[in-house]
Amino acid sequence: MISLSGLTKEFPGGVRAIDSLDLEIADGEFFALLGPSGCGKTTLLRTIAGLEAPTSGNVSIGGVDVTGTPPGRRDVAMVFQDYALFPHMDVTANIAYPLRIKKVPRARREARAAETASRLSLSGLLARRPGQLSGGQQQRVALARAVASHPKVFLFDEPLSNLDARLRLEARTFLKRLQRELAVTTVFVTHDQGEALALADRIAVMDAGRIVQVGTPPEVFHRPAGTFVASFIGSTPMNLLPGAAQGGALHVAGVVLPLPPGVEDGPLVYGLRPEYADLSQSAPPERNASFAGKVAVVENLGTSYLVTLDTGDALVQVVVPEGPPGTGAPEPGAPAWAVPRPGRALLYRDDALLAHI
Secondary structure (H helix, E strand, C coil), X not given: CEEEEEEEEEECCCEEEEEEEEEEECCCCEEXXXXXXXXXHHHHHHHHHCCCCCCEEEXXXXXXXXXXXXXXXXXXXXXXXXXXXXXXXXXXXXXXXXXXXXXXXXXXXXXXHHHHHHHCCCHHHCCCCHHHCCHXXXXXXXXXXHHHCCCCEEEEEXXXXXXXXXXXXXXXXXXXXXXXXXXXXXXXXXXXXXXXXXXXXXXXXXXXXXXXXXXXXXXXXXXCCCHHHHHHCCCCCCEEEEEEEECCEEEECCEEEECCCCCCCEEEEEEECHHHEEEECCCCCCXXXXXEEEEEEEEECCCEEEEEEECCCCEEEXXXXXXXXXXXXXXXXXXXXXXXXXXXXXXXXXXXEEEEC
């Protein structure tokens, strides 16, 4: 288990990359740190590894306080974004390097490197140097180097970001399977919410050095704790529309919607994922509860379209599944209605989740 208590990292100039952070990561858990660039997630990972010293607070691994322990004695393995392979060493030497530092005899470390390479489908590449490998092969060598040292913890700093889209999907599946087989506690830093949702047992969403929500992928996706998480999570941004509660009804973007009991009058933010609305090109029976407008933009997503409606008061996006052959997307300028699905919209007040409607 990894336990962080009151962890703060302040750089010269008063910049707080980590701000009074508390977190527990369970033994064997695949845990993702997710957030935009500059939110502090890589600094947090480096602090767990011992590559950064915290300004205050404590880091414990396996119940042992390692705050003052050098990186080499923390029994963690880190895979960097650029893989950090030694260009003058072949694959065997790169994989075996951590064992060499630990003064493992040469025969044993080469045998373990060969065994690990076989597990990661690298056996035919052992004599090559990194410059002779593809990006995906280099990534597997970096993983093999981490695995060969049999650490207590894996730390991954955006290890898939340098791969093309197809290789990234393949590597994602491979990484998930490998972590399950080894059952090693893993902390994975990414700014790609799709990676975090696909890989992690739990996700911590970070903003400005703080954790704003921790939860399982379904919890973070379906019940984002605030508007920052709501706007950050999802392959298409959530519609976040300012509105107001008045007399038991929600007034938003020219539409009046019923509110659950107990919601007091005042400003609200109405959140609706584009996937949770239907597009109608004729006025629906429940038109008073639908966002009416004109099609402003149509984006082809492959198996669906992202349609942006201009209601005059706001822009509302809807994901429209691809129809039967011969049926296309709605034309820009055409009238259309976005019909929210019951129980799928979220209400926020003071940047906190208030209710579903």
